[in-house]
Amino acid sequence: MAGKPTKIGILGGSVTKGHGLRRNQVENWTARFLEAWKALFPNSQTVLINGAVPATGSDYYSVCFGEHIDNDVDLVIVELMINDQRLERNAQAYEWLLRGLLELPKKPAVLNIHTIGLSFEFISTGGDFHTPIAEYYDSPVISVRNVLAHHIYKHSKLDEYYFGRLPDSDKPDWRHVNEKGHKVMADLLTAYTQRQICAVERAKADPRSWTDKSAGTLPGKDILEQVPRLRLLQKYDRTSVTGPVKPFCRSTRTKKHRLTPLETKGWATWTYKGRAEKPYLRATEPGASIKFNVEVGIINRVRITYLRSKTFGLGDVWCWVDDNKKEGQRLPGYWNVDHINAAVVGTVSDKVPAGKHVLTCEIMEETTDPGGGHEFRLVAIDAS
Numbered sequence: 001m002a003g004k005p006t007k008i009g010i011l012g013g014s015v016t017k018g019h020g021l022r023r024n025q026v027e028n029w030t031a032r033f034l035e036a037w038k039a040l041f042p043n044s045q046t047v048l049i050n051g052a053v054p055a056t057g058s059d060y061y062s063v064c065f066g067e068h069i070d071n072d073v074d075l076v077i078v079e080l081m082i083n084d085q086r087l088e089r090n091a092q093a094y095e096w097l098l099r100g101l102l103e104l105p106k107k108p109a110v111l112n113i114h115t116i117g118l119s120f121e122f123i124s125t126g127g128d129f130h131t132p133i134a135e136y137y138d139s140p141v142i143s144v145r146n147v148l149a150h151h152i153y154k155h156s157k158l159d160e161y162y163f164g165r166l167p168d169s170d171k172p173d174w175r176h177v178n179e180k181g182h183k184v185m186a187d188l189l190t191a192y193t194q195r196q197i198c199a200v201e202r203a204k205a206d207p208r209s210w211t212d213k214s215a216g217t218l219p220g221k222d223i224l225e226q227v228p229r230l231r232l233l234q235k236y237d238r239t240s241v242t243g244p245v246k247p248f249c250r251s252t253r254t255k256k257h258r259l260t261p262l263e264t265k266g267w268a269t270w271t272y273k274g275r276a277e278k279p280y281l282r283a284t285e286p287g288a289s290i291k292f293n294v295e296v297g298i299i300n301r302v303r304i305t306y307l308r309s310k311t312f313g314l315g316d317v318w319c320w321v322d323d324n325k326k327e328g329q330r331l332p333g334y335w336n337v338d339h340i341n342a343a344v345v346g347t348v349s350d351k352v353p354a355g356k357h358v359l360t361c362e363i364m365e366e367t368t369d370p371g372g373g374h375e376f377r378l379v380a381i382d383a384s
Helices: 029-040 058-067 088-102 127-136 144-154 179-205
Strands: 006-012 046-050 075-079 109-114 141-143 163-165 172-177 248-251 263-265 268-271 279-283 289-296 302-308 316-321 329-332 342-349 355-363 376-383
Touching: 006 029, 029 046, 029 179, 058 088, 058 248, 058 302, 058 342, 058 376, 075 088, 088 109, 088 127, 109 127, 109 144, 109 179, 127 141, 141 144, 141 179, 144 179, 172 179, 248 289, 289 376, 302 316, 302 329, 302 355, 316 342, 329 342, 355 376
Parallel strands: 006 046, 006 075, 075 109, 109 141
Antiparallel strands: 163 172, 248 376, 263 289, 268 279, 279 376, 289 355, 302 342, 302 376, 316 329, 316 355
């Protein structure tokens, strides 16, 4: 409102990337919201960075968000409602993501935009595990599902009106909203922004400050604006302080710190159907191995992000740190989950001393895939 430059960062999945939109540069909710934002703040030079990565959730972003947005953002909008499965580990990852964003240099505001998906086992998705955590950190949640769902239940044909089409099919794609759904997302975000402008103007009209008469037993503004010293998903004590984590991330889906092997045998860069937005390091034969340098921090953890699918014929890798092959982990690419092909995060070790190490992964002869597949698609590595 003061006319200062503003930088907005976006984190999300395939919806925010624009899956299924014919005119993504115009129809995407991010483009619509940016246009509305500029109309609301015409004197401010605004930059929006869409850091969305398809088939990716909080587990990946909790460490790698800095690969996809700039550190000097003023506002971050997170769209991961349908990308996270309803698992506690994803809730924990989302909390680490939220803390990391709130501790960026400019202490940005963080909003959550929850889209709607109807193709899953439950109407409720992993984003519903985000909501109580977002409330704990006073991060607003704007829900498209809660606006549209009851209306769709009453008028069932709307489940086609707001969603795209599956490729080469007349069936609706109940995972990805179409341009009408994107418009609702942008409109809700715009309406929320307008309400905040009104709140600021009301405060200007009545500048009286709140007086604390509780003798310090109620929190003041200085406390409420801090990142809590304890995470919501940890046990209470009087002294512990959860410090900021400096993550190490190397990814195939960023230009900042590309995933570059130290050594490789039988692995190569590959894209799914030539789609530039879905690059992988890929191997198909048992014995193929790959090594990376990693730098471990205070959490003592090393992980990989890789694709899992029921139908792609994906095999298993054995990954370990330094020379501790016997203490490694088997990470299967196959899973018995229908209709979901997603990048997931697997922990190689959470007992690695802080410092520099070498991560090695090797395609196993044994495979979990019922069809005997050995292919493995690697997205990223991280350490913290």
